[in-house]
Amino acid sequence: MTMYESVQGFFDQAATRLGLEDAMRQVLLTPFREVAVQVRVPMDDGTLQVFPGWRIQHNGARGPFKGGLRFHPKSNRDEFRTFAALMTWKCALLDIPYGGGKGGIACDPKQMSPGEVERLCRAFIEAIDPVIGPDLDIPAPDVNTSGREMAWMYDEYSKVHGDSPGIVTGKPIAVGGSLGREQATGRGGLYCLDRIAQSRGWTREKIRVAVEGYGNAGSWFSILAAQLGYRIVSASDTKGAIYNPEGIDPVALLQHKRDTTTVAEYKYADAIPPEDVIALDCEVVVPAALEESIRTDNADRIRGNLVLEVANYPTTPEADTIMAGRGVTVVPDILASAGGVVVSYLEWAQNKQRERWSEERVNARLKELMEASTDAVLARAHEGGVTQREAAYEIAIERVAAAERVRGWR
Ligand code: GLU
Numbered sequence: 001m002t003m004y005e006s007v008q009g010f011f012d013q014a015a016t017r018l019g020l021e022d023a024m025r026q027v028l029l030t031p032f033r034e035v036a037v038q039v040r041v042p043m044d045d046g047t048l049q050v051f052p053g054w055r056i057q058h059n060g061a062r063g064p065f066k067g068g069l070r071f072h073p074k075s076n077r078d079e080f081r082t083f084a085a086l087m088t089w090k091c092a093l094l095d096i097p098y099g100g101g102k103g104g105i106a107c108d109p110k111q112m113s114p115g116e117v118e119r120l121c122r123a124f125i126e127a128i129d130p131v132i133g134p135d136l137d138i139p140a141p142d143v144n145t146s147g148r149e150m151a152w153m154y155d156e157y158s159k160v161h162g163d164s165p166g167i168v169t170g171k172p173i174a175v176g177g178s179l180g181r182e183q184a185t186g187r188g189g190l191y192c193l194d195r196i197a198q199s200r201g202w203t204r205e206k207i208r209v210a211v212e213g214y215g216n217a218g219s220w221f222s223i224l225a226a227q228l229g230y231r232i233v234s235a236s237d238t239k240g241a242i243y244n245p246e247g248i249d250p251v252a253l254l255q256h257k258r259d260t261t262t263v264a265e266y267k268y269a270d271a272i273p274p275e276d277v278i279a280l281d282c283e284v285v286v287p288a289a290l291e292e293s294i295r296t297d298n299a300d301r302i303r304g305n306l307v308l309e310v311a312n313y314p315t316t317p318e319a320d321t322i323m324a325g326r327g328v329t330v331v332p333d334i335l336a337s338a339g340g341v342v343v344s345y346l347e348w349a350q351n352k353q354r355e356r357w358s359e360e361r362v363n364a365r366l367k368e369l370m371e372a373s374t375d376a377v378l379a380r381a382h383e384g385g386v387t388q389r390e391a392a393y394e395i396a397i398e399r400v401a402a403a404e405r406v407r408g409w410r
């Protein structure tokens with residue numbers, strides 16, 4: 001089964017429970033539009049390299065397509081289809097006025113010079129120009145892309161179309177980026193966790209959290225969670241993992257990672273095998289890395305009673321079933337990872353009005369949207385006797401289907 005088929009299993013089950021008609025299922029099962037392009041890059045050594053790139057637009061019934069761009073050697077069309085669909089559900093669940101899209105390039109930016117990456121970004125924007133726009137499709141950062149890449153893309157698009165800050169989000173502050181956007185995915189995950197902790201009567205100081213992945217989402221989540229009182233006991237990245245049951249200082253750990261490129265060998269914690277992070281004695285496990293880190297072969301090792309999916313698609317459907325059977329609550333990615341796109345929306349809204357909001361205002365709105373969606377998911381899961389993922393998909397699918405219907409989708 002491909003990754004796309006797996007994720008569409010989540011959709012299919014919810015669609016069946018909702019009694020969604022066949023035609024609507026067909027509309028929502030496949031992407032609205034897929035664009036595959038050549039990305040031609042003159043390399044520093046004088047050669048030309050051609051990288052494959054994609055932009056997949058899953059559904060646009062609720063607004064412009066929205067979603068990140070990923071640069072990764074293993075990236076492919078199936079992966080982008082998967083994430084484009086997740087963006088449709090994520091934006092609908094958070095009730096922000098967007099459809100879902102995703103894209104990127106199969107390349108290894110870590111092996112490229114800044115000049116090569118800049119030419120890659122500019123060539124990609126030129127190639128997908130006909131299908132993007134501030135009211136059509138708005139890319140953003142994702143794995144291996146950040147404000148730097150967004151600034152080049154904004155600049156390239158604006159050369160042709162006039163100044164267009166709303167063409168991408170996640171931009172640097174100097175060119176219309178929003179305060180709070182960099183921290184937003186981690187902060188959104190934390191607001192969601194904190195709401196659930198409140199509903200369960202948990203004391204933050206007693207909650208031990210293991211974080212898998214220490215990139216943008218994982219590191220900001222850890223820093224902000226520790227500020228609130230949660231105890232971060234473990235963190236990992238592709239090069240190693242560390243554990244200290246007394247708690248780790250996430251700011252010092254990030255500094256160590258900046259200095260050495262990895263969390264491994266941080267001196268105030270013990271080294272552990274990265275695959276053990278999810279199996280530690282703790283209350284909350286936070287997958288914040290790449291897809292499919294919790295699978296059939298390791299789902300039964302989880303000892304925490306809550307999994308907070310700050311990554312996109314970290315849990316396979318089979319692993320989801322195993323965890324549900326063992327009483328582990330999974331807070332689904334389309335909720336727990338939505339903070340990034342929520343603040344992208346706030347950035348885009350500021351750009352449209354040529355406004356600048358304070359960070360307090362941004363964070364307050366993020367909190368409001370995250371808490372409202374978390375409450376809606378908890379209530380629906382409770383009333384329907386379904387998992388949080390099932391509840392989240394139901395809410396999202398209903399909203400997208402309603403938009404399709406009133407627009408006259410046939
Ligand atoms: N890449 C992020 C995500 O997966 C953010 C997307 C956006 O801001 O448009 O949600």
